[in-house]
Amino acid sequence: MERLVVLGGGESGVGTAILGQKEGFEVFVSDKGIIKEEYKKVLEHFEIDWEERQHTEEKILNADLVMKSPGIPDKVPVVVKLKEKGVPIISEIEFASRYTKATIIGITGSNGKTTTTMLTNHILKEGGLHVGMAGNIGDSYAKMVAEKDFDFYVLEISSFQLDGIVDFKPHIAILTNITPDHLDRYEYKFENYIASKFRIAKNQTKEDYLIYDADDEVIVQWLQKNPVQSKLLPFSINRKLDEGAYLENDKIIIKTQNNTIEMGTDALALEGKHNVKNTMAATTAAKLISIRKETIRRSIENFQGAEHRLEKVLKIHHVQYVNDSKATNVNATYYALDSMKTPTVWIVGGVDKGNDYKELMPLVREKVKAIICLGTDNSKIKDAFGNVVDLVVETFAMDEAVKVAYKIAERGDTVLLSPACASFDLFKNYEDRGKQFKEAVKKL
Known part of the structure; x- marks a missing residue:
């Protein structure tokens, strides 16, 4: 019986484990972090062997085939060792x-x-x-x-x-x-x-x-x-x-x-x-x-778009609030600003992945009346746009950012959350960031 080792006990890992077992593999799931309760229940239901908070090498290096979850980098020691042994490492796809x-x-x-x-x-x-x-x-x-x-x-x-x-x-x-x-x-x-x-x-x-x-x-x-x-x-x-x-x-x-x-x-x-x-x-x-x-x-x-992608949340006092939390890079934010038809109060910031904000300059000049920074380090955004936009405010929580936006925005404006950055400094992920934005807007 061939041994399939699954690295990562998330959605793709557990799915692979179920299919692997059905196709006759001996399956072992290993996650360096904590496996969510719902996934543990599934693994136990199928009687699939698993571990969390560690990668036990003797249970992994004897694999015939490894499925590595996409979030695990190639440089992780256990992955390097598997490669040295010549074990094939593939994706769920x-x-x-x-x-x-x-x-x-x-x-x-x-x-x-x-x-x-x-x-x-x-x-x-x-x-x-x-x-x-x-x-x-x-x-x-x-x-x-x-x-x-x-x-x-x-x-x-x-x-x-x-x-x-x-x-x-x-x-x-x-x-x-x-x-x-x-x-x-x-x-x-x-x-x-x-x-x-x-x-x-x-x-x-x-x-x-x-x-x-x-x-x-x-x-x-x-x-x-x-x-x-x-x-x-x-x-x-x-x-x-x-x-x-x-x-x-x-x-x-x-x-x-x-x-x-x-x-x-x-x-x-x-x-x-x-x-x-x-x-x-x-x-x-x-x-x-x-x-x-x-x-x-x-x-x-009749298509309804993706949540957190230019999602219209509410109109309050003739101001439209738009959730584009899924914009985790500059190019995505470029599209968001490009589609704005009214003066925009822009909420931006988070974990910068080596962003170059230059390409946003013409759009910011033309459309953005104020910038609200939302991140633990906003220096790069302030340096990039400080001379272009009259008002740049720093905030460190979503409630605060939305309240400031509410004060600044006037009739006919749009408040746009389009961060151009990853979310991990203040939020679990971009969905959490988008949900917090929507909740804060509903509380106004």
């Missing part, structure tokens, strides 16, 4: 894909992947397909494959998950964009991160498709130097394309295999240029799976 014959749509990118994943899933569901949504979002992909294997999977895939693939191959891959993010995991080399994202197309053949942003210089240049096998379907909001999706007179036009759909952008439930792009990517994928034009139209009109 790789493991689960070996046990399903479903058609896979894989979505990656620095920003927009959650919205694109949710929208693609929504269109396929509305089209009556038997579809599961998993990966970096919601439920474990491996657990889905174990319990109710679907005909189609829409997977949101992070670069960390792609680092652990060997044969994984989506029939349709979507690459939303590539901007510097998580460089601390890639030796601070942008090209390592780009290469990681492009692994999504590494095993594709000419029967498969790669949908990508043709306005993204990083993607276009990489493809010129590193051609892929798959059929390319670009999308653009700047120019007309022979094949793919583009914008013309406020209409989205999608051309695939001698077949054209047109849709007015006024029908989109989501605002902002970046959401036009997310919609182009999702609808191109749906079109390749032969979803009917009417279904696609209806789906994009």
